[in-house]
Amino acid sequence: MSTPSRWRALTHHHLFWPTAVLVLLLLVNVPFTPDFFSIKMTGGHLYGSLVSIVLFGSPLILVAVGMTLVIATGGIDLSVGAVVAITGALACSYISDQADQSALSGVLLAMGIGLLAAVVCGLWNGFLVARMGIQPIIATLIIMVAGRGVAQLITDGQIITINSEPYKLIGGGYWLTLPFSIFVVAVVVAITVALTRKTALGLLVESVGGNAEASRLVGIRSRRIKIMVYVFCALCAGIAGLMISSNTSAADGNNAGLWIELDAILAVVIGGTSLLGGRFSIGGTVVGALVIQTLTTTIYTIGVPTQTNLVFKAAVVIVVCLLQSPKFRAKVFGAKFGARFGPKSGSTPGAKDGGKPAAAPSETAATTEAAPQMEVS
Amino acid sequence: MAEPRPVLEMTGIVKEFSGVRALSGVDFRLFPGEIHALMGENGAGKSTLIKVLTGVYSLDGGTITLDGKSVLFGSPLQAQQAGISTVYQEVNLCPNLSVAENIFIGREPTRAGRIQWKRLRREAAELVDRLGLDIDVTAPLSSYPLAVQQLVAIVRSVSTGDNLGGGSGTKVLVLDEPTSSLDRGEVQELFRLMRQLKDEGVAILFVSHFLDQIYEVCDRMTVLRNGTLVGEHMVADLDQVGLVQLMIGKELDQLEELHDQQLRADVGESLLHAEGLGRVGAIDPFDLEIKKGEVVGLAGLLGSGRTELARLLFGADQPDSGKVTIGGKQVSMSAPNDAIGAGVAFCSENRKTEGLVPDLTVRENIILALQAARGWTRPIPASQRDELVAKYIKALDIRPANPEARVGQLSGGNQQKVLLARWLITQPKLLILDEPTRGIDVGAKAEIQKLVVSLSEDGMSVLYIAAELEEVLRLSHTIGVLRDRRLVAQIANGPEITPSRILETIASGEHE
Numbered sequence: 102m103s104t105p106s107r108w109r110a111l112t113h114h115h116l117f118w119p120t121a122v123l124v125l126l127l128l129v130n131v132p133f134t135p136d137f138f139s140i141k142m143t144g145g146h147l148y149g150s151l152v153s154i155v156l157f158g159s160p161l162i163l164v165a166v167g168m169t170l171v172i173a174t175g176g177i178d179l180s181v182g183a184v185v186a187i188t189g190a191l192a193c194s195y196i197s198d199q200a201d202q203s204a205l206s207g208v209l210l211a212m213g214i215g216l217l218a219a220v221v222c223g224l225w226n227g228f229l230v231a232r233m234g235i236q237p238i239i240a241t242l243i244i245m246v247a248g249r250g251v252a253q254l255i256t257d258g259q260i261i262t263i264n265s266e267p268y269k270l271i272g273g274g275y276w277l278t279l280p281f282s283i284f285v286v287a288v289v290v291a292i293t294v295a296l297t298r299k300t301a302l303g304l305l306v307e308s309v310g311g312n313a314e315a316s317r318l319v320g321i322r323s324r325r326i327k328i329m330v331y332v333f334c335a336l337c338a339g340i341a342g343l344m345i346s347s348n349t350s351a352a353d354g355n356n357a358g359l360w361i362e363l364d365a366i367l368a369v370v371i372g373g374t375s376l377l378g379g380r381f382s383i384g385g386t387v388v389g390a391l392v393i394q395t396l397t398t399t400i401y402t403i404g405v406p407t408q409t410n411l412v413f414k415a416a417v418v419i420v421v422c423l424l425q426s427p428k429f430r431a432k433v434f435g436a437k438f439g440a441r442f443g444p445k446s447g448s449t450p451g452a453k454d455g456g457k458p459a460a461a462p463s464e465t466a467a468t469t470e471a472a473p474q475m476e477v478s
Numbered sequence: 479m480a481e482p483r484p485v486l487e488m489t490g491i492v493k494e495f496s497g498v499r500a501l502s503g504v505d506f507r508l509f510p511g512e513i514h515a516l517m518g519e520n521g522a523g524k525s526t527l528i529k530v531l532t533g534v535y536s537l538d539g540g541t542i543t544l545d546g547k548s549v550l551f552g553s554p555l556q557a558q559q560a561g562i563s564t565v566y567q568e569v570n571l572c573p574n575l576s577v578a579e580n581i582f583i584g585r586e587p588t589r590a591g592r593i594q595w596k597r598l599r600r601e602a603a604e605l606v607d608r609l610g611l612d613i614d615v616t617a618p619l620s621s622y623p624l625a626v627q628q629l630v631a632i633v634r635s636v637s638t639g640d641n642l643g644g645g646s647g648t649k650v651l652v653l654d655e656p657t658s659s660l661d662r663g664e665v666q667e668l669f670r671l672m673r674q675l676k677d678e679g680v681a682i683l684f685v686s687h688f689l690d691q692i693y694e695v696c697d698r699m700t701v702l703r704n705g706t707l708v709g710e711h712m713v714a715d716l717d718q719v720g721l722v723q724l725m726i727g728k729e730l731d732q733l734e735e736l737h738d739q740q741l742r743a744d745v746g747e748s749l750l751h752a753e754g755l756g757r758v759g760a761i762d763p764f765d766l767e768i769k770k771g772e773v774v775g776l777a778g779l780l781g782s783g784r785t786e787l788a789r790l791l792f793g794a795d796q797p798d799s800g801k802v803t804i805g806g807k808q809v810s811m812s813a814p815n816d817a818i819g820a821g822v823a824f825c826s827e828n829r830k831t832e833g834l835v836p837d838l839t840v841r842e843n844i845i846l847a848l849q850a851a852r853g854w855t856r857p858i859p860a861s862q863r864d865e866l867v868a869k870y871i872k873a874l875d876i877r878p879a880n881p882e883a884r885v886g887q888l889s890g891g892n893q894q895k896v897l898l899a900r901w902l903i904t905q906p907k908l909l910i911l912d913e914p915t916r917g918i919d920v921g922a923k924a925e926i927q928k929l930v931v932s933l934s935e936d937g938m939s940v941l942y943i944a945a946e947l948e949e950v951l952r953l954s955h956t957i958g959v960l961r962d963r964r965l966v967a968q969i970a971n972g973p974e975i976t977p978s979r980i981l982e983t984i985a986s987g988e989h990e
Contacts, residue, residue, distance in 0.1 A: 299857070300854050300855055300856075300857050301849045301852070301853075301854045301855075301856070301857040301858070302854040304838075304842055304845075304846070304849060304857075305849065305850065305854050307835070307837070307838060307842075308835050308838065308842075308846055311835040311836065311837045311838060312831070312834065312835040312836070314831060314832050315831070315832055315833055315834060315835055316835070316846075316850075317794075317813075317814060318792075318794055318814050318824060318826060318832055318833075319814075319846050319847045319850050319900070320814050320815050320818040320847060320850040320851060321846075321850040322815065322850075326854070379835075379837040379838075380837050380838075
């Protein structure tokens with residue numbers, strides 16, 4: 102008898118809808134790629150679609166995690182794509198100048214230079230937003246536009262290719278049978294969670310984003326907090342930049358991290374963090390980034406023509422966003438899934454209420470599953 | 479002054495908002511060629527009455543007669559077309575357009591669908607000229623100060639009742655707090671224009687919180703309190719003390735027995751000392767001393783500068799003159815952090831916008847000030863945090879007693895207690911409470927007042943602001959009286975201090 106209430110508790114968990122969407126998207130792949138979920142061990146490395154999704158999604162997860170904190174303060178950072186390009190360009194051009202490109206000290210120094218540049222970009226963004234009071238979308242637009250030019254300057258407009266074994270490890274190597282980048286992501290996510298939830302940083306960020314004036318009057322040094330999150334966001338983008346250039350062993354000032362800022366913002370929103378600021382969820386963002394990456398993978402596996410894949414992506418994103426909207430859910434599935442604090446019984450007319458509460462979940466799942474498939478045809 | 483027939487007559491006006499009566503059976507009349515003040519404290523129903531008159535709100539009962547004809551306005555536009563024009567506190571014009579364009583926006587003279595620009599400018603110039611204003615109508619509105627923009631708004635509204643130029647077709651002009659952001663000279667210019675319009679036969683309804691202005695320019699006044707009509711008087715027949723009594727509406731004698739219970743002389747040494755502290759446009763420079771364990775109450779009408787004074791003492795607004803010493807040390811007061819560091823806490827009158835973070839839980843809201851003071855690197859240990867929060871939820875009886883509840887869902891009284899708890903756990907030396915009892919239920923009101931007394935007994939100083947004079951008198955050792963953005967008197971509370979004395983001081987601006 103407790104099934105409905107347990108189901109209710111589950112559907113109202115903040116990770117439920119992002120995870121449901123992720124699972125659905127993964128399932129969509131099965132008819133097209135029957136061995137989608139299988140993972141094989143080849144030459145000491147694990148291979149499989151799931152591993153690939155995490156591997157290729159790693160840079161996005163990193164960028165989106167940094168973006169989450171910026172968005173939680175009520176801001177936004179459009180410059181992350183450019184920071185990805187600058188970091189990769191600096192690191193690769195430094196390595197390519199070395200006599201021994203595989204020397205560990207040179208590689209570490211190259212990474213340091215790249216990340217330092219990222220931190221400088223973050224300081225600049227934070228300075229403009231927190232000190233100069235410029236709207237975040239404008240302030241970060243500056244590096245978004247100018248940063249690619251800087252990256253091009255660093256690489257002389259060329260694609261710099263390198264041949265460095267230690268550097269290759271970050272984004273293309275394997276460790277303990279798994280892609281090394283998965284460990285990088287795990288460490289960064291763990292550090293972020295610890296930084297925000299084991300200290301008071303998360304609370305203060307949420308307070309600044311939730312009510313800026315009240316936060317000022319309570320004595321929170323919101324400028325300092327804002328500068329910190331922009332620096333952190335840029336640092337995450339910098340690590341992603343190292344990862345992307347490492348994966349291809351090349352720095353492409355023009356295309357590295359192109360549009361990643363938009364995917365990252367999308368991942369944050371899918372993860373349940375409001376663009377208005379306030380409450381944020383790192384876990385939600387990770388799931389959100391995986392949703393985006395799975396979507397990209399799905400587009401390839403089901404064979405959407407490359408010319409139209411952005412249209413397809415947009416269509417799925419609309420569905421995902423609608424699913425996240427309590428109002429929409431209340432309209433389509435009945436109040437049970439919609440109103441968070443509403444009455445227990447579904448009272449919305451037009452909802453296909455099965456009568457028995459236990460029957461409702463499977464029905465709803467069928468409806469939601471149908472939605473992305475309809476987009477395919 | 480009284481002419482036989484009023485131009486506007488409102489009878490038995492009733493307006494309800496979801497079952498709560500904002501106006502119950504209010505009568506109001508307005509004669510041509512008079513300036514009529516609508517008086518009352520905040521929430522008395524002034525704005526509601528104006529909005530019913532101008533068609534913003536629909537009527538729930540009663541009748542409106544304009545020029546002897548019964549009218550019912552469905553929208554502000556209909557009211558305007560019937561000859562009732564309104565100018566609000568904020569200028570609702572387009573700063574990027576010229577003065578002439580602003581005056582005629584939406585009803586530009588046209589021929590064959592094209593705007594006749596020359597005619598528009600000429601007629602605007604004529605209109606401005608006729609009203610004795612020196613304004614270049616071709617200049618953009620934004621090139622003029624706010625006061626002139628206000629005048630342009632009036633020119634625009636008196637010209638809306640009729641066709642272009644010529645005599646004004648506006649019968650009734652409503653001015654809702656037009657003077658709140660003007661300086662003295664600008665107010666005089668506004669009054670000159672008002673008098674000229676009055677001489678032309680326009681009936682003007684004027685709302686202002688500044689009593690002096692009412693007495694300077696108005697002929698008659700209607701006083702509202704709690705949505706009912708208290709009385710209509712000729713300005714010449716009612717002095718300021720009488721008016722304040724009517725507005726606040728307490729029989730003064732009843733209060734006198736209440737306040738001597740709390741009178742105790744045993745306050746400690748000086749804690750805070752402000753010298754010449756002031757901010758232009760907010761409050762004139764003032765001196766204020768607050769002793770340890772002392773409750774200083776601020777009395778004064780809305781807009782008299784109570785909140786502004788408190789905000790300066792907290793660094794919420796930056797003072798542009800004077801200095802503050804707390805515990806013998808000078809504090810810069812350039813940001814709330816400075817004041818908080820010196821042991822000052824501030825509960826704003828605007829709980830929602832300046833106090834709570836509605837998305838966060840009760841627990842998070844309570845620990846916010848303490849956590850901000852500790853910095854982000856030193857989180858309050860979970861066990862200590864939960865213990866503190868539980869202690870204050872219990873001590874202040876916050877309901878629901880669930881630290882995980884989102885604070886936005888609590889009732890007003892409980893939200894206020896959450897804010898009190900937030901500051902009390904920081905153990906401040908001076909607690910500034912701005913209208914802590916506004917909009918909360920009676921039980922919570924009493925609890926908060928008791929709390930203030932016990933805090934003061936424990937040696938905490940309190941600066942207490944309340945619109946209700948009884949509260950201020952009941953709790954305070956010293957009462958600061960404000961009027962027209964000036965701290966006009968500081969009165970030591972004692973058996974001989976009666977509410978009528980305070981009211982006299984508010985009304986006259988002097989303390990003997």
